[in-house]
Amino acid sequence: MTTFTFILIRQMPGNPFSIKVEQLMREQNLTVEEATNRAGALFDFDPNRPLLEQYTEYMGKLLRGDLGKSIISSEPVMNMLLRFLPWTLFSVGLGLLISFGLGILIGMLMAYWRGSLFDNVMTAFASVMYGIPDYVIALLLIIVAGVQLRILPFAQMLGGSTPGIEPGFRLDYILDLLFHAFLPVFTYVITSLGGWMLTMKSSTMSTLGEDYITVARARGLSQRRLLTAYIGRNAMLPLVTRLAISVGFIVGGAVIIETLYQYPGLGRNLATAILVRDYTVMQGIFLVIAISVVFSNILADLLFGLLDPRVRLGKEDAS
Amino acid sequence: MKRIFALLLAVVMLAGLVPTMAQEAPAGVFLGTWPYVLKPDHNLNSFSPNGPTANLGVVYWQLVxxxxxxxxxxxxxxxxxxxxxxxxxxxxxxxxxxxxxxxxxxxxxxxxxxxxxxxxxxxxxxxxxxxxxxxxxxxxxxxxxxxxxxxxxxxxxxxxxxxxxxxxxxxxxxxxxxxxxxxxxxxxxxxxxxxxxxxxFRPDALLASGPYTYTLDDVGDSYMSLFWQPNSLYSGTVNFGEIRLWAGETEVTTPLVLNGDIAWSTNVYPPATQQAFQDAGIRLLIQPRGYGPSLLFNHDVAPWNIKEVRQVAALVIDRSENAFLTNGFGATGTQYMAGILDAQVPNMLTQDVIDQLNPYTFNPEAAADIMTQLGYTRNDAGKWVDAEGNTIKSEYKFPGDFADFSAAAQNATDQLNEFGFDITPRAVPWQQARDDIFAGNFELSVWSWGAGSPFAFSHLRNPVIRFNYAGLGEGQPGMNFPMEFEWRGEQINLTDLINNVNVGLDVAAQQERAGKIALILNDLMPFIPLNIILSTEPWNEAELAGAPADDDPILQNPSSDSFVILYLLEGQIAPAGG
Missing domain, CATH: 3.90.76.10 (Dipeptide-binding Protein; Domain 1)
Structure with a gap:
């Protein structure tokens, strides 16, 4: 994975040096000589250095846990990851949990009351929302709710926190964090909720046809117990697996949303790094994404075993 | 008597104290934007890549x-x-x-x-x-x-x-x-x-000679603030206690401008957005940007290595139409075709030279005559073909992610095809487009010409040196336009001519040298300067007062020498209604 990433990003057109030259020319109206001279002195990057030499150095450092320094700012990549990752984990993670919780609840009810007005309305809503990309929702929120209707103070909500506020475990700071996280979290929820609802509905409906549900009904169990202990728990199994896998994509799934909302997460940082071809930062972020995907898949396997006794017992029987 | 003396003494002492009393920060907040980087990348070393130079941009840095x-x-x-x-x-x-x-x-x-x-x-x-x-x-x-x-x-x-x-x-x-x-x-x-x-090097603090400074604590995720400081020459004249710079590019700043959270922005906005700003009552200030898109020929590729064919291409592109499609009202078709941005032509060239310049006015009939003289004929489909019946096929490579350049290239393609060429447009990422020009891996392409400089040298070298072997490294032919040739009976070294155009202090001699180069470029047409892009900057007069009138000469300054720098320092820009 690291080798693949290393080679792939260097195959992108342009490099940090040439992009800086172009940027200086455009922004400061420098001549190409001035821009080239200034860019050449700004960072220690040699575009003509052999790829193998760069790779050996990168892998050598990586084996020692050193992700290197940003080509542009000389800041250690690890520092940048540690600063930006928590914001993404918080906002995307919170959005994922809320949409998952709401999705399974509504999906289960849709299946239970299938064919009702509630089911029809919710199915239509879920199908539409499932098909709209998150950045479209984000733009609509800003333009319609923020600019045209003025019901959303979106300018104040941009960023991760209000500039100047002192971080700390205090109510005002926590409320400020939630205020600023509202836009990204709401966008993630609204765009992923439909998927969870439809999947849960489908899963619930197949569970409803199982023999043990008929038996449970025949035993005269209450509706609530039937829904929670029998239908819901079994219908949730495939969704939990999907949730665990989704956790792995938290890190990489927020590039456009974080940029639009100026949220200081890893996605916004990745977008900036790609624009200026900051290879070391891109490598660091892609590595984190790869690791999180692998670990979330392992987590999904473990969770499935824990939640479904048939899997666990099956293994014991086999042994 | 003693009381009167004591009172007088107190008045004199107070009067003496007044000038030394601490000034108070002005109340206004200037709402601007610049795509600064976040901490920990952001630093206060203005010699480093992510210091104030890059993070404040050329306008706001001058205030610090x-x-x-x-x-x-x-x-x-x-x-x-x-x-x-x-x-x-x-x-x-x-x-x-x-x-x-x-x-x-x-x-x-x-x-x-x-x-x-x-x-x-x-x-x-x-x-x-x-x-x-x-x-x-x-x-x-x-x-x-x-x-x-x-x-x-x-x-x-x-x-x-x-x-x-x-x-x-x-x-x-x-x-x-x-x-x-x-x-x-x-x-x-x-x-x-x-x-x-x-x-x-990472300094702890930023010493400012200008009336504003900031610390890293003032750098937020969504905006950063420059705060007034009392010790500058201009601290007493500026009218804003804070300059707030919203982060982000066009997609982020557009709603903020519409919402009144940004009062002045230098981002590039597409024509539809410019219209939305005007509909919202926001004024558009128009200033030169110092460049425009040009059609670049690969001079290794036939028939673009023939001067007359290039002249034909210049004659069949309606540059006003091209300009409008490039950037709406924020672009003008090139008038002088001399390798120097139109606004600077009267300063850099003599009237005698200007009068000699071929304006290449849109004239497909004249272009058709030239093609016929060159031996081309039109086939049944209206395409020009050579003696073997081959159409003039070429690929026009352009940076798809630059809205202005890609629009200019696509419109130029349409107009060339309408005349009878057989051009295929191809969008690539801008970095790829630029690298391909350097490597000579193109037939037709688009990149900037002109410069945001009051000197002919900077204008004339772009793109004939910048994107040509003369200004590129080994193995990079670029346009491969020959820089040494005979012209009107004289042996010319165009590289030397351009490099020496602004040497010395004699302005008349510089005009004469620039004039000769302009006439050469105008005749040989090694590239076609399609249009000149203007900076259309939203200026919210509900927030800011003091912008110059549309015909004020200060608006001839390009955005890199923006009037905002001087007008802010001298106190001509103030909060609206303040």
């Missing part, structure tokens, strides 16, 4: 670390900011500073200028192409000693450079000056090490 002077393009005159006087002296150039102070109250002196250039030499600044050394003459006076012939271009570079505090960079500057004194060059390891040390 001021340069010697501000240039008014239309009047061709400098207004001193930190500089009290300046001018050429025997063998050099002298600059005397005003009695200014840094934000910590210490004076701005010649030592600051010497330190600035000491480090600048290590960083390879272009000033050292003509400057041999920078010497302190008096407390507030420095002399730049020429290494070659003096020029007005060198003067501009000196006066535009931002002066940094020796108190912050003095130690590094001393090392730099010692290396230069030892005869070291940029190939020496000590030089490279010092270069890296300069880039890695």
């Amino acid at each position: 670390e001021m340069p010697a002077a501000f240039y008014k393009w239309a009047a061709d005159e400098y207004v001193g900011l930190l500089a009290e006087s300046w001018g050429f002296v025997d063998g050099g150039y002298e600059l005397t500073l005003k009695e200014a102070t840094w934000s910590d109250g210490s004076p701005v002196t010649a030592d600051d200028v010497v330190a600035t250039y000491g480090i600048g030499r290590i960083l390879g600044w272009s000033q050292f192409n003509t400057v041999a050394s920078v010497e302190k003459v008096a407390d507030r006076t420095v002399r730049f000693v020429w290494s070659g012939e003096p020029s007005l271009l060198a003067e501009r570079l000196i006066l535009k450079e931002n002066i940094r505090p020796a108190a912050t960079y003095g130690a590094l500057a001393e090392e730099a000056l010692a290396l230069a004194a030892d005869g070291k060059t940029r190939d020496d390891q000590e030089w490279k090490d010092l270069n890296a040390k300069i880039n890695d």
Whole structure:
């Protein structure tokens, strides 16, 4: 994975040096000589250095846990990851949990009351929302709710926190964090909720046809117990697996949303790094994404075993 | 009597105290935007890639670390900011500073200028192409000693450079000056090490000579703030206590402009957005950007290596239409076709030369005559074909992610095809498009021409040197337009002509040299300057007062020398209704 990433990003057109030259020319109206001279002195990057030499150095450092320094700012990549990752984990993670919780609840009810007005309305809503990309929702929120209707103070909500506020475990700071996280979290929820609802509905409906549900009904169990202990728990199994896998994509799934909302997460940082071809930062972020995907898949396997006794017992029987 | 005396004494003491009492910050907040980087990348070293230079952009940086002077393009005159006087002296150039102070109250002196250039030499600044050394003459006076012939271009570079505090960079500057004194060059390891040390330097605070400064605590995720400081020459004239800069590019700033959270923006907005701004009552200020898209020919590819075919291409593209589709009202079709942006042509060329320029007015009939004379005929599909029946096929490669350049290229393609060429447009990422031009891996392409500079040299070299083998590295042919040729019975070395166009102080001689080059480019048409892009900057008059009228000459300054710098410092821009 690291080798693949290393080679792939260097195959992108342009490099940090040439992009800086172009940027200086455009922004400061420098001549190409001035821009080239200034860019050449700004960072220690040699575009003509052999790829193998760069790779050996990168892998050598990586084996020692050193992700290197940003080509542009000389800041250690690890520092940048540690600063930006928590914001993404918080906002995307919170959005994922809320949409998952709401999705399974509504999906289960849709299946239970299938064919009702509630089911029809919710199915239509879920199908539409499932098909709209998150950045479209984000733009609509800003333009319609923020600019045209003025019901959303979106300018104040941009960023991760209000500039100047002192971080700390205090109510005002926590409320400020939630205020600023509202836009990204709401966008993630609204765009992923439909998927969870439809999947849960489908899963619930197949569970409803199982023999043990008929038996449970025949035993005269209450509706609530039937829904929670029998239908819901079994219908949730495939969704939990999907949730665990989704956790792995938290890190990489927020590039456009974080940029639009100026949220200081890893996605916004990745977008900036790609624009200026900051290879070391891109490598660091892609590595984190790869690791999180692998670990979330392992987590999904473990969770499935824990939640479904048939899997666990099956293994014991086999042994 | 005693009481009256005591009262008088108290009044005199109070009167004496008034000038020294601390000034209060003005109440206004200026709402702007610039795509700064976040912490921990953001730092306060203005010599480093992610320092104030990059994070404030060319306009706001001038309000923190001021340069010697501000240039008014239309009047061709400098207004001193930190500089009290300046001018050429025997063998050099002298600059005397005003009695200014840094934000910590210490004076701005010649030592600051010497330190600035000491480090600048290590960083390879272009000033050292003509400057041999920078010497302190008096407390507030420095002399730049020429290494070659003096020029007005060198003067501009000196006066535009931002002066940094020796108190912050003095130690590094001393090392730099010692290396230069030892005869070291940029190939020496000590030089490279010092270069890296300069880039890695992270000052704790930003000393400002301008009326605004900031700390890293003022850098937020969505906006950063520059705050007024009382010790600048201009602290008493500015009308804003805070300059708030929203982060982000066009997609982020568009709703903020519409919402009134950004009062002035320099982002590039598409025509539809410009219209939305106007519909919302937001004024659009139009200033030159200092460039426009040009059609680049690969001179290795037939028939673009034939002068007359290039002239035909120039005749069949309606440049006004091309301009409108490039950037709406924020672009104008090129008028003079001389390799110099239209606004600068009257300053850089004599009227006699201007009168000789072929305007290449849209004329498909004249173009068809030339094609016929060249032996081409039209086939049944209306395409021009050679004697073997081959159409003139080419690929027009353009940067798909640059809205302005891609629109210019696609419209040029349409117009060329309408005339009877057989051009296929192809969008690629901008980095790829640029690299392909360098490598000569294109047939037709688009990139900028002209420059945001009051000197012909900068205009004329772009793109015939910049994107040609003459200005590229080994193995990079670029346009591969031959720079040595015979023209009207005279042997020409175009590279030398362009490089020397602004040498010396004789303006008339420079005009004469520029005129000759303009006539050559106008005749040979090595590239077609399609149009000139203007900066259409939303200016919310409900928030800001004091913008110049549309016909004010100050708006001839390009965005890199924006009037906002001077007008903010002099207090002409103020909060609306304030």
